[in-house]
Amino acid sequence: MDPLIQRTPGRGMEALARALPQGVHVEDVADKCRYGALAFLNGVTTAWGKAELAAWLSGPYRDVTRFAREALDLAAVRNESIRKKISAYAIERVMREAHEDVLVMLRTLTAPDGGVGFAFSALGGALVSRCRDDFGESGWIPVSPMRMRLADRVLSLVAVDYLARPEDYESDLAICATCKVVAFDRTARSRGLCRVHSGSGIRFNSRPSIAIEDEALPSTQRRA
Numbered sequence: 001m002d003p004l005i006q007r008t009p010g011r012g013m014e015a016l017a018r019a020l021p022q023g024v025h026v027e028d029v030a031d032k033c034r035y036g037a038l039a040f041l042n043g044v045t046t047a048w049g050k051a052e053l054a055a056w057l058s059g060p061y062r063d064v065t066r067f068a069r070e071a072l073d074l075a076a077v078r079n080e081s082i083r084k085k086i087s088a089y090a091i092e093r094v095m096r097e098a099h100e101d102v103l104v105m106l107r108t109l110t111a112p113d114g115g116v117g118f119a120f121s122a123l124g125g126a127l128v129s130r131c132r133d134d135f136g137e138s139g140w141i142p143v144s145p146m147r148m149r150l151a152d153r154v155l156s157l158v159a160v161d162y163l164a165r166p167e168d169y170e171s172d173l174a175i176c177a178t179c180k181v182v183a184f185d186r187t188a189r190s191r192g193l194c195r196v197h198s199g200s201g202i203r204f205n206s207r208p209s210i211a212i213e214d215e216a217l218p219s220t221q222r223r224a
């Protein structure tokens with residue numbers, strides 16, 4: 001058995017917690033995870049292709065998974081992709097399926113206590129591992145092994161954010177019934193529609209950690 005699994009919770013688990021770089025708070029990691037997950041989900045709705053996915057993997061995704069032990073070796077992934085000659089069509093299908101899988105989980109997380117099962121499986125080590133910052137706070141970082149489904153990569157970001165503040169998911173998380181845009185926006189939540197489709201004309205609210213910002217998207221995807 002993996003020696004990590006044999007450790008008992010408590011002090012043993014604290015010993016396993018990865019120390020974040022100096023000055024990085026556990027909340028910063030959760031913010032980056034939320035940003036990265038929304039960048040993917042709302043990006044895919046704008047017809048992302050292979051280039052946009054690569055930009056996400058080497059941008060917002062790597063920005064937060066660099067804290068984990070098993071940093072994703074992007075060069076190796078690229079080489080493997082080339083070797084297998086994965087078609088643009090296959091990649092787009094994987095992205096669409098990952099998007100659907102994550103939306104299904106997000107809908108579950110909006111229900112009271114809906115995330116209990118998700119939290120247990122995430123804490124079991126499939127999606128997150130422990131971290132601590134030098135301010136004495138404990139939190140979670142996403143895991144990013146070489147081989148991992150794209151949906152699970154996105155879900156690992158969701159898991160870190162959810163474990164840090166499940167109440168945001170239960171009360172604020174909105175998925176637009178028309179365009180599937182995801183936002184943490186209580187007004188949109190109550191209407192079941194983003195602000196564009198509910199007629200208010202503002203697509204996202206202004207909290208920087210939860211809005212998808214145009215500069216995070218490749219230039220071809222920037223909205224006018």
Ligand SMILES: [Zn+2]
Nearest residue numbers: 176179194197
């Ligand atoms: Zn909408």
